[in-house]
Amino acid sequence: MDCGQIFRWKKDEGFWKGWLNGSRVEMRIEGDILQYRAKPPITEDMVVNFLTLDLDYMKIYDGLPRDETTSTLIQRYRGLRILRQNPWECSVSYIISASMSIRSINAILNRICWAAYPKQEPSPFPTPQDFLKISPPRANYLGKKWFYLARLANILSSNPSFFKEFENLSYLDAWNKLVKGNEHIMGVGPKVADCVLLFSLNKFDAFPIDRWVLRGLKKFYPRILEKFGKGGIHESKTLTVHTYASISESARMYFGRYCGILQESIFLASRINDTSFLQCGL
DNA sequence: GCCCAGGTGCGGC
DNA sequence: GCCGCACATGGG
Numbered sequence: 001m002d003c004g005q006i007f008r009w010k011k012d013e014g015f016w017k018g019w020l021n022g023s024r025v026e027m028r029i030e031g032d033i034l035q036y037r038a039k040p041p042i043t044e045d046m047v048v049n050f051l052t053l054d055l056d057y058m059k060i061y062d063g064l065p066r067d068e069t070t071s072t073l074i075q076r077y078r079g080l081r082i083l084r085q086n087p088w089e090c091s092v093s094y095i096i097s098a099s100m101s102i103r104s105i106n107a108i109l110n111r112i113c114w115a116a117y118p119k120q121e122p123s124p125f126p127t128p129q130d131f132l133k134i135s136p137p138r139a140n141y142l143g144k145k146w147f148y149l150a151r152l153a154n155i156l157s158s159n160p161s162f163f164k165e166f167e168n169l170s171y172l173d174a175w176n177k178l179v180k181g182n183e184h185i186m187g188v189g190p191k192v193a194d195c196v197l198l199f200s201l202n203k204f205d206a207f208p209i210d211r212w213v214l215r216g217l218k219k220f221y222p223r224i225l226e227k228f229g230k231g232g233i234h235e236s237k238t239l240t241v242h243t244y245a246s247i248s249e250s251a252r253m254y255f256g257r258y259c260g261i262l263q264e265s266i267f268l269a270s271r272i273n274d275t276s277f278l279q280c281g282l
Numbered sequence: 283g284c285c286c287a288g289g290t291g292c293g294g295c
Numbered sequence: 296g297c298c299g300c301a302c303a304t305g306g307g
Contacts, residue, residue: 004288005288094288094289095289095290097287097288097289098287098288098289098290098302099286099287099288099289099290099302099303099304100287100288100289100303100304100305101286101287101288101304101305101306102287102288103287103304103305103306104287104303104304104305104306105287105288105304107304107305108303108304140303141303141304142302142303142304143301143302143303144290144291144301144302144303145290145302145303146303148290186290186291187289187290187291188290189289189290189291190289190290191288191289191290192288192289192290195288208288209288210287210288210289211287211288211289212288213288237298237299238289238290238298238299239289240296240297240298241296242296242297267288271288
């Protein structure tokens with residue numbers, strides 16, 4: 001809930017509190033029991049869907065490779081799940097996320113929500129229509145990103161089912177459409193596209209590669225990267241679309257159909273040495 | 283002040 | 296196609 005997959009959830013009095021389909025939800029785990037508190041528009045099916053309780057993670061783990069590193073990661077992060085987010089909110093979050101710290105992303109998203117609905121506290125995430133009504137908190141706030149968010153909001157208000165078109169596509173078709181096709185969204189590059197596909201469009205074979213995952217692959221799975229040559233991939237330089245797609249494909253070949261689920265473990269394991277991350281308490 | 287954060291679009295070769 | 300750069304924000 002607070003490691004950067006989804007944003008704006010807070011732990012308070014033992015409950016994780018956040019938003020689901022525009023309504024307030026609180027949840028916690030007591031022993032083996034998952035409890036949630038929510039009002040009528042929220043159904044149990046929604047909670048089940050949000051937490052991907054329909055997925056059999058034990059079966060998914062069984063399908064992952066048997067090497068020692070993978071086994072260790074599975075053990076260490078057992079219980080870590082992919083959350084099914086709203087595609088619009090997810091896209092906004094990750095368009096903003098580019099080259100930002102997770103803390104900043106949270107702060108910015110909270111600010112946008114408050115700007116849209118200042119009377120509600122805490123504020124839900126704005127609909128595309130309501131996003132278009134707000135003006136940036138100050139001049140040039142977020143720079144070009146603000147413009148990208150407005151473009152996306154415009155697309156969605158004229159075509160609310162924009163993201164539905166991606167549901168029946170294979171991962172690769174969806175990714176190509178988002179990154180290169182006519183459906184390209186400004187601000188959505190190779191990595192953000194993977195996050196949107198994995199976290200909101202059911203593409204569990206998406207494998208987002210950010211600086212942490214790249215470091216993690218280098219450290220934990222050097223063989224996956226070896227075909228790119230020694231020192232062929234420099235951390236400080238951004239990957240070209242071609243190289244990105246190639247590494248992503250290698251990961252998919254090695255980890256299989258649910259590589260996206262293991263990706264989250266690699267992300268966390270890679271970040272665990274980072275001091276700013278230690279404050280998260282994971 | 284300087285470096286680093288869940289990268290991307292753009293212009294110059 | 297690849298490379299280098301600007302780009303906002305906020306914490307260490």
